[in-house]
Amino acid sequence: MSSVSVAAIDLGAxxxxxxxxxxxxxxxxLRAVARxxxxxxxxxDGLHWDPLDLYRHAxxxxxxxxxxxxxxxxxxxxxxxxxxxxxxxxxxxxGVPFHYRDERTTAGVDCIHTRVSPAELFSRNGLQFLPFNxxxxxxxxxxxxxxxxxxxxxxxxxxxxxxxxxxxxxxxxTTGLLDPRTGEWDLDLVERAGLPAGIxxxxxxxxxxxxxxxxxxxxxxxxxxLPVTAVGSxxxxxxxxxxxxxxxxxxxxxxxTWGLVGLELDAPVMTExxxxxxxxxxxxxxxxxxxxxxxxxxxxxxxxxxxxxRDGDPVELTEILRAAADxxxxxxxxxxxxxxxxxxxxxxTRIREWCAEHDVPAPADKAILMRSIxxxxxxxxxxxxxxxxxxxGRSIGVVxxxxxxxxxxxxxxxxxxxxxxxVLAGPVEAxxxxxxxxxxxxxxxxxxxxxxxxHLIATTHDLAKFTPRP
Numbered sequence: 457m458s459s460v461s462v463a464a465i466d467l468g469a470x471x472x473x474x475x476x477x478x479x480x481x482x483x484x485x486l487r488a489v490a491r492x493x494x495x496x497x498x499x500x501d502g503l504h505w506d507p508l509d510l511y512r513h514a515x516x517x518x519x520x521x522x523x524x525x526x527x528x529x530x531x532x533x534x535x536x537x538x539x540x541x542x543x544x545x546x547x548x549x550x551g552v553p554f555h556y557r558d559e560r561t562t563a564g565v566d567c568i569h570t571r572v573s574p575a576e577l578f579s580r581n582g583l584q585f586l587p588f589n590x591x592x593x594x595x596x597x598x599x600x601x602x603x604x605x606x607x608x609x610x611x612x613x614x615x616x617x618x619x620x621x622x623x624x625x626x627x628x629x630t631t632g633l634l635d636p637r638t639g640e641w642d643l644d645l646v647e648r649a650g651l652p653a654g655i656x657x658x659x660x661x662x663x664x665x666x667x668x669x670x671x672x673x674x675x676x677x678x679x680x681x682l683p684v685t686a687v688g689s690x691x692x693x694x695x696x697x698x699x700x701x702x703x704x705x706x707x708x709x710x711x712x713t714w715g716l717v718g719l720e721l722d723a724p725v726m727t728e729x730x731x732x733x734x735x736x737x738x739x740x741x742x743x744x745x746x747x748x749x750x751x752x753x754x755x756x757x758x759x760x761x762x763x764x765x766r767d768g769d770p771v772e773l774t775e776i777l778r779a780a781a782d783x784x785x786x787x788x789x790x791x792x793x794x795x796x797x798x799x800x801x802x803x804x805t806r807i808r809e810w811c812a813e814h815d816v817p818a819p820a821d822k823a824i825l826m827r828s829i830x831x832x833x834x835x836x837x838x839x840x841x842x843x844x845x846x847x848x849g850r851s852i853g854v855v856x857x858x859x860x861x862x863x864x865x866x867x868x869x870x871x872x873x874x875x876x877x878x879v880l881a882g883p884v885e886a887x888x889x890x891x892x893x894x895x896x897x898x899x900x901x902x903x904x905x906x907x908x909x910x911h912l913i914a915t916t917h918d919l920a921k922f923t924p925r926p
Contacts, residue, residue, distance in 0.1 A: 718748025
């Protein structure tokens with residue numbers, strides 16, 4: 457095996473990056489060549505993404521990656537957040553893709569549930585109820601009748617790079633239209649939902665080559681005929697590849713805007729208890745199942761900081777977390793899953809309103825408020841871990857926290873305390889690592905199994921350990 461350099465276009469719900477991975481036997485190095493904001497835009501009809509801006513930044517980042525890779529890039533791959541999509545007619549988008557936090561989806565939920573009951577829906581797609589699942593968004597989207605194709609966000613970027621329209625399977629599993637047992641589109645469910653089956657594209661698996669960049673793109677980035685490879689294009693699928701789990705008793709929390717708490721299993725858990733607990737069965741790389749639940753993650757922290765900035769009293773994250781760690785008085789824990797915390801807006805006021813409604817003390821100052829948020833997130837993570845253990849029948853002995861939340865030492869320590877399990881924090885860039893490792897495997901630069909790739913991460917990255925305190 458020889459070393460290779462590959463590029464990952466990693467698009468998160470609040471920021472994007474282009475990373476270059478240098479991978480070979482016993483060697484794994486990641487470097488950022490571009491970082492950029494992902495800022496939603498408000499239009500008269502609602503909240504939208506700006507994929508054209510993301511694509512512009514991605515191309516600029518790829519040009520930099522090519523220019524800084526003297527031995528040349530061997531491949532590029534795209535991952536992003538799930539569920540959101542562009543509707544296409546011929547080769548053009550029908551409007552600007554909606555943001556999953558837009559409030560339009562309520563009508564879609566009602567429409568789908570009149571056609572297929574929630575219990576039957578779970579028995580077919582294995583997904584937790586989230587009001588923004590793609591199936592609900594499509595039911596609320598009148599433009600679907602005009603569309604030829606549906607492309608999830610990473611597949612849209614892939615189409616602009618190569619000219620080929622496909623859907624990567626791990627991300628397809630988040631739409632609510634895929635059968636988790638077969639890994640194929642559930643065309644009967646599509647018909648029951650009143651959606652046109654013709655908008656669905658061929659499925660591809662992580663590791664397959666989608667195509668090569670078009671002549672136009674190749675000239676723009678300075679790399680003609682650069683292969684575009686499918687990876688776990690749902691960012692959590694790539695993040696789970698990047699979790700250095702070395703034992704069967706390991707759980708993960710992919711912690712960013714959302715906290716995805718769960719286990720990697722060989723098969724989905726399609727029980728009524730799993731549905732009642734709002735756990736989901738999403739596709740993983742190599743046919744694994746990501747059995748997890750969504751917890752409101754650092755979104756609560758970032759929206760709180762944004763509100764303080766809007767109020768003219770900004771606070772640095774590191775400063776407020778340090779003050780929160782020093783809080784010695786008991787603080788209120790609140791239900792971070794309350795739907796009021798989903799949309800953008802004034803989180804401090806919403807938290808105080810929740811406290812008033814539940815007759816518990818509201819946080820008295822900023823440090824106590826931040827400590828309350830972090831304690832509440834840690835409790836929600838601990839509860840989700842206990843539920844995952846019970847539903848799966850698998851004992852959890854260690855918890856891996858990856859993503860941006862792994863840098864939040866207070867959150868990691870409180871998660872260890874409240875769950876009673878040791879926490880291993882890192883790597884921060886687990887998603888990009890999972891992305892580049894699947895590409896590297898396709899090129900023959902790493903071992904064939906997920907376990908070999910995770911062992912490489914564990915031996916090349918330092919992890920912070922947090923032991924539960926009494």
